[in-house]
Amino acid sequence: MSDSQVIVAGGSISGLMAAREAALAGLSVAVLEEDSEIGTPEHCGGLVSMAGLRDLGLIPDLVQNGQIKKARILSPNSGFEVGAEKQKVVAVDRRALDKQVAFQAQKAGAEIRTKCSVRSVSDNVVKTSDGDLTFDYFVDARGVSSIINRDRNGVLQSAQYEVYADWIERDTIEVAFDSQKYPGFFAWIIPISAQKGKVGVAGRAINAASALKSYMDSKGRHSIIRKVYAPIWVNGPLKSFVQGRTVIVGDAAGQTKPTTAGGIYSCGIGGLLAGRAIAKAQKSRDDRLLLEYDRNWFAIFGSEFDRMLLARKLLERMDSKTMDDVFAAVSKEDLESESGEFDFHSAAISKILKKSAPRLVKAMLGNELRRLFESQDKI
Ligand SMILES: Cc1cc2nc3c(=O)[nH]c(=O)nc-3n(C[C@H](O)[C@H](O)[C@H](O)COP(=O)(O)OP(=O)(O)OC[C@H]3O[C@@H](n4cnc5c(N)ncnc54)[C@H](O)[C@@H]3O)c2cc1C
Incomplete structure (x- = not known):
């Protein structure tokens, strides 16, 4: 018999959500967090939508500020302001948010261990700073430190x-x-x-x-x-989050928005779906059900993240002059008619880019041609 049916490496939003959901379904769960305190050191802006908090099953009593009313978007010599009240975005105390999920997970039956670092994982044994532990399912929620090994770019x-x-x-x-x-x-x-x-x-x-x-x-x-x-x-999600009985969640799975690197919502949902899929697979003794996690996450975020990745590619190719041109083309009417959601904002970005598409193409072609001529001059 394993020490825990589920071992979660990383006690932040995605790992704790996975732990909460698996524990709620009756599985024995241990969360191993290498830092000495859940939520610390806090490295997040804490910006999240009220709808996102609700979907994650969190109580928004951690709001540090009132609601965000405006967003000012600037390029070097241009810019615009957009009303943000419709999106109902707040800045939460991220440290307290993680502790809230930790409390929910603990109440559901999970055990959370701090100052316990995962050193290596093989088959069904995880080596930690506190000794070896056996498991049935392993959740990798170790954040960017995990995914960085796959793609530094x-x-x-x-x-x-x-x-x-x-x-x-x-x-x-x-x-x-x-x-x-x-x-x-x-x-x-x-x-x-x-x-x-x-x-x-x-x-x-x-x-x-x-x-x-x-x-x-x-x-x-x-x-x-x-x-x-x-x-x-910022490079988008892994193609699959499931490798045998290892399930990858959150930043470790690339579930942060490629445009803004915001991840509380999309990573938290990743953890939630993963925990539920693990519980289903374990109860049915059918590990193919783990793939429901992949399917469900991509059904919610797949096409949105694809569009964000395209917007990112454009951003990386724009020089400051092109940005000024794009921003100058945005009108107040466009912005006021836009009711895009904070967590699914690719439609708003597409609208801005579409409006300035002719200038964008002209400016980008100009840049590409300039680069081509410069490289020819060097030959
Ligand atoms: C500067 C900055 C600002 C941001 N602002 C926002 C924002 O405003 N809104 C938003 O939605 N998102 C924001 N994000 C993104 C958001 O913080 C992350 O997407 C989110 O925290 C990802 O959660 P996670 O649980 O996947 O990973 P993380 O929060 O990175 O947690 C990983 C956890 O794993 C632990 N760990 C790592 N290695 C081990 C190991 N070997 N053993 C045990 N534990 C380990 C770490 O200590 C950590 O607790 C911001 C990120 C940064 C860097």
Whole structure:
């Protein structure tokens, strides 16, 4: 008999959701978390929709701020503001959110062990810093540290600081694109209350700390209360999340949005579906049922993530001038007619890109031709 029917490596949102669901179905579950406290160190902006929290079965009493009312989207020399009230987006205390799921999982019967690191996994034995444990099903919820071994190219470095500054507006998110300063991503401000917020940058092959310093210096006086550096994953999901009796969830499975690297919702749902599929497979003694997890996750997020990956490819090819042109083409009427959901925002992105498609094609062709001529000149 195994030590636990299910062993979950990683005690964050996706692993804890998987643990909660498997335990609710009556399986014995152990969650192994290498850090000394669930939810710590917190590296997340905490931005999530109320609909997302509801789907995850979480109580939104962790909202740090009121609802986000506006998003300001900037390119180097242009930009627009869009109302965000319809999307019902909030910034939650992520540390408390993870602890809420941990409590739910514990109440359902799971055991959570902190300061217990998974070192290796083989067949049905996991070697940990606390000794060996046997299992029937293994859930890999170890975050980006797990998926990075498959594809380094999908990882961007980020820096995110907790900041006090009078330029942080209580109900406004800011997203600033600049292909030179933050190639492939952007700088952001997420308010957590009046004059307090999380300010971050990520980008391909950048020094995130110095890019963030320049961004904040350009805004004005501020104090940094906490600094966090963490990788983010932007290359989309693995083709399958199931390998034998190992089930991969969350960031470890690439379930973060390729556009914004937001993952509370899509990773949390990944964990929830995985836990339910494991319970079904175990009770029916039919491991083919694990694949229901794959099917269900892709049915919800598959085409949305495909479109986000396309938008990402376009973003990576745009120079700052093209971004200015695209942003300048966005009209207030377009934005007001857009009721896109926060968790499924590819339709809104498509609309913006479609509106400026002729300029986009012209600018991109111009860039491609310039690159071609430059490379010919070097021959
Ligand atoms: C700077 C930044 C800002 C973000 N902001 C947002 C946001 O505003 N909204 C949003 O929705 N998403 C945001 N995200 C993404 C979100 O944080 C992740 O998608 C989400 O946390 C993924 O959850 P997870 O459980 O899959 O993995 P993680 O949260 O990464 O957790 C992995 C867990 O596994 C543990 N672990 C790792 N290795 C081992 C091991 N060997 N043994 C045991 N335990 C191990 C880790 O300690 C960790 O607790 C942000 C990410 C970053 C980096």
